[in-house]
Ligand SMILES: Cc1ncc(C[n+]2csc(CCOP(=O)(O)OP(=O)(O)O)c2C)c(N)n1
Ligand code: SF4
């Protein structure tokens with residue numbers, strides 16, 4: 001094989017990168033106050049810190065307000081077609097394992113039209129960083145209910161309330177075997193960059209559900225979690241090895257009752273040593289945590305699951321190495337393989 | 345010793361037919377390879393049942409393999425077999441209508457019992473009731489003789505019965521004066537590794553079949569087909585699907601690119617995946633996606649990342665890929681889409697051949713969306729067409745559709761193995777210069793630069809939204825949109841400027857021009873040759889490039905009084921030719937899941953001559 005057709009280039013020095021290097025000359029087309037702005041700012045903030053040359057970063061998106069994201073990132077990028085970004089990104093990553101490949105998608109893009117690609121990319125442990133902006137609505141098409149809208153949601157397409165039961169994206173991702181699963185809110189200036197960095201450093205399929213506010217079609221959907229007044233009452237920050245505590249003074253905790261059901265307890269009364277302790281490598285716990293749903297329970301944010309297993313591109317490279325000993329060693333030999341005869 | 349006669353034949357078509365569990369495909373393949381080694385030209389056509397496990401003995405479970413061998417050029421597997429080997433009543437029932445009057449019929453009498461006769465719908469036993477009087481019938485207890493010949497091997501009854509196809513093969517080898525050498529070697533080298541006992545039994549059955557021909561009184565004649573005049577070189581027998589896979593491998597080598605195949609299994613295209621998945625270490629990454637959409641989308645990702653990107657499918661899968669094809673068209677990235685056509689619409693006839701996806705290939709997308717379309721004409725031609733598809737895709741930065749069909753995919757012919765060093769390289773140029781880089785600037789072919797991730801200073805965004813000319817930024821302005829639609833169309837039209845002159849076979853002008861495309865080539869060429877030999881002024885043009893059509897086609901069409909377009913559909917190319925060249929092209933259309941016969945093409949041409 002002649003690899004010489006590929007450009008021989010010197011990677012640029014990532015140490016010199018700043019947030020500015022990741023901004024483009026295109027003006028974002030999101031509505032004023034849209035949560036997408038803060039997500040963009042956080043991503044642009046953490047990328048220079050990852051030590052990856054800018055030209056090796058690729059952002060692939062589907063269709064939706066959220067999927068406009070690549071236009072505003074000065075990296076390689078593709079704004080593709082509705083729901084298909086994980087499939088396209090899988091091709092990029094499999095051919096070129098050296099690239100850092102990110103997927104930006106919406107709740108409709110990832111879980112409705114693209115549900116199939118989404119779960120299969122995760123199950124394969126494709127080394128993609130999938131950021132799903134969950135505004136629990138179809139923004140771009142002006143406000144229809146989405147697979148994550150709450151049951152009974154009244155929208156233009158569901159004047160009597162949506163009869164659908166919603167997906168729980170974290171449960172879906174865990175069931176689909178994602179090796180890294182996390183959640184953060186758009187304006188969480190501490191939590192969001194933290195999980196973005198963890199995801200970037202994870203080798204394998206990384207999924208982050210980002211609660212995103214759409215002030216136009218679903219304003220305030222996540223206010224209980226992001227509003228300074230109510231945040232502490234509802235936010236359960238997950239920390240590996242630490243007991244599950246929340247509340248303004250961390251006075252509340254999550255434990256299992258005798259029927260193995262989650263209960264919210266008073267820590268002082270119940271005793272800290274009887275609380276559940278977070279373990280990112282415990283599958284059952286991760287799923288259990290994903291089922292803690294507002295308003296009956298606090299909303300967990302942070303990393304639900306982080307486990308190591310070989311990624312798809314690594315497994316493919318291994319197979320290639322194993323195959324090197326094969327009898328057929330060139331394309332010409334492949335053409336001549338099998339039963340042949342010579343006419344003179 | 346019984347006296348046996350040897351007759352010399354110019355060509356003969358043989359069909360092996362039996363239950364799908366009877367090993368007819370293996371029998372046919374072995375006979376084919378032996379025939380090729382003997383220096384005959386040949387063509388084959390396997391015919392599988394649609395269901396993998398149709399009930400034994402039923403009409404739905406019949407599997408057949410036909411091969412045409414000759415001392416002349418062979419264009420097709422043959423219209424009507426001269427010889428039919430039928431392993432059970434169902435196989436006889438399904439295949440007898442095709443057998444030539446007076447043809448040879450070898451029947452496995454053991455299977456003609458009441459149960460099987462009833463399953464096949466026979467009221468009385470055709471071996472005995474005189475209904476086969478028009479044929480030369482050889483009733484042979486193939487099962488019984490097989491069991492007797494291998495009794496000492498010690499296989500259980502079921503495994504022993506399975507050896508009967510090797511008895512039949514041995515008998516056929518005797519009848520056509522073929523040596524057993526090739527099959528013996530195959531049994532020793534391949535079969536013995538998997539199951540030594542079965543190999544030993546099959547070897548005995550093969551030899552017993554051959555000896556039976558030599559000694560049994562009912563066989564008085566054997567036949568010799570002299571060697572054909574074949575160009576020197578190294579050959580192998582190749583199916584269309586294997587040739588497509590090999591052509592893609594060759595294109596990978598000729599371009600210096602790595603290859604990526606994103607695909608989802610579908611009959612009759614899956615074998616391309618099977619073949620390519622063996623060559624990971626040569627630079628091919630195959631990805632079995634979750635569906636056809638992911639197949640093409642992953643390939644688009646790989647193309648964007650700088651690979652020779654391929655997706656393979658059949659009709660229903662092509663329908664699923666439409667939206668993504670337009671993404672590739674819009675971001676102007678190279679992509680080879682192989683559509684192995686089968687009977688449609690919907691799930692249609694999955695294992696049968698048809699040419700009914702031409703209009704889908706040309707027009708089955710939203711918006712103004714021209715995509716180059718090329719079609720292979722024979723199993724071996726799939727190799728050349730795959731290279732051609734990759735060449736157009738890369739040099740014009742566009743998705744390209746390659747059409748083959750079920751008949752080409754599974755049919756085979758001897759193929760002269762090319763030396764890759766003799767084939768022209770496919771030039772690839774990756775853009776690297778950041779200064780003045782414009783993602784949607786164009787070269788002399790109208791192709792935009794291939795600027796892949798990893799190249800410093802070329803960071804840019806592409807996507808399905810309309811692009812501003814040159815910069816590639818999102819642009820909603822109407823004037824720009826029309827300009828871009830015209831630029832994209834013009835890029836495809838210009839591909840015709842690189843095409844060689846169209847070959848006109850027969851008279852350069854005259855009464856009837858027969859225009860075909862795709863897998864009907866062999867039947868049309870043979871049919872037209874028959875009419876030419878009778879001195880008529882006719883000709884045959886077979887189109888490889890269906891979009892853009894060759895620049896010289898219009899002038900050629902206008903040199904003939906009538907234009908006849910045979911197609912295995914209800915008239916698709918004929919519609920294009922009428923519209924494009926304002927001529928009264930008439931179709932000859934059949935779609936019964938079978939390739940054309942040479943004789944029916946000849947008759948259609950003669951009928952058209954009457955109208956001149
Ligand atoms: C094939 C296809 N079907 C439908 C659409 C219309 N469409 C565009 S975006 C969208 C929903 C987007 O919702 P989501 O993914 O939640 O993104 P958001 O706009 O909320 O960020 C739909 C239905 C489309 N562009 N393509
Ligand atoms: S519609 Fe909603 S999601 Fe879309 S840009 Fe406006 S605010 Fe953001």
Ligand SMILES: [Mg+2]
Nearest residue numbers: 106107135137
């Ligand atoms: Mg949304």
